[in-house]
Amino acid sequence: MKIGQFAKALGVSTDTLRYYEAHGLLAPSSRTESGYRVYTQMHLQQMHFILRAKDVGFSLREIQELLNIQIDKHQHRCEEVKYITLQKRDLVQKKINELQRFERSLTFLADRCCGGKESADSCSILTALEEIDDIN
Known part of the structure; x- marks a missing residue:
């Protein structure tokens, strides 16, 4: 899905998604030929994780640490x-x-x-x- 659809599915703005991308918490899986970001179901799950972590007060740095652990659970x-x-x-x-x-x-x-x-x-x-x- 493109960034607008992705933002709507999450109930956030496209600026929010760009913010998380700029801080290394989210990366689109690809871009279309015209440069649009493309997100998958995996990105949706990752953003839900990020938003829940943010809601309980974790900082961007802490969320990144938790994401790293969450992505590679068997190594932690x-x-x-x-x-x-x-x-x-x-x-x-x-x-x-x-x-x-x-x-x-x-x-x-x-x-x-x-x-x-x-x-x-x-x-x-x-x-x-x-x-x-x-x-x-």
Whole structure:
């Protein structure tokens, strides 16, 4: 199938497919004489794999690693996949902790601000940001 049909079957844009191709995650099996990309059922399965991996948070590099393992499963061990997954989980947890810290800091600042219509000359949020290095 050509790129438009392929994109429609996946529910993505042709730009998305070109993006994955540019990053080495997808390669058309061939091109027509006029240069159109041609994709097969195997490409459809590969793109479903890529999109599912993306949906759970894997980066392009990680997806490429997983694809390499998936394509040549008998040459790899399950522990490799688990290692990649646990690394991603730990990174996500670290980001969650950071976002929670941001949320606490912003709540702290907002709770101390009157939020009135007066001049911001004595705004407690601006003052805190000017004077305090770490409000956590």
